[in-house]
Amino acid sequence: MSFLIPAAYADAAAPAAGPAGTGFEWVFLVGFLVIFYLMIWRPQAKRSKEHKNLLGNLQKGDEVVTSGGIAGKVVKVADDFVVVEVSDTVEMKFQKAAIAATLPKGTLKAI
Numbered sequence: 001m002s003f004l005i006p007a008a009y010a011d012a013a014a015p016a017a018g019p020a021g022t023g024f025e026w027v028f029l030v031g032f033l034v035i036f037y038l039m040i041w042r043p044q045a046k047r048s049k050e051h052k053n054l055l056g057n058l059q060k061g062d063e064v065v066t067s068g069g070i071a072g073k074v075v076k077v078a079d080d081f082v083v084v085e086v087s088d089t090v091e092m093k094f095q096k097a098a099i100a101a102t103l104p105k106g107t108l109k110a111i
Helices: 024-056
Strands: 063-066 071-077 081-085 091-095 099-103
Touching (some): 024 099, 063 081
């Protein structure tokens, strides 16, 4: 049966591998971290800071839009909640975090 399977003979020993890395991997790692910081971390931190300032500066009479798209005028501001007047007879209570943006004065009358 050995005539169907050719015999495998070991060749000369392979040369030993050198050190695991030459330091070039570190360049890629640092480059990846810099790109991650510039494209993801920094813009997200900036948006978060702007939203925190927006919520901290909310006051009665501001015209706002919620994250759900409801536009109205702030009637009352509490620690965690905001009462928004949607129409003359309808007031809705929202968490402060649901406020997405403030509108320029007079925007609601123009709509």
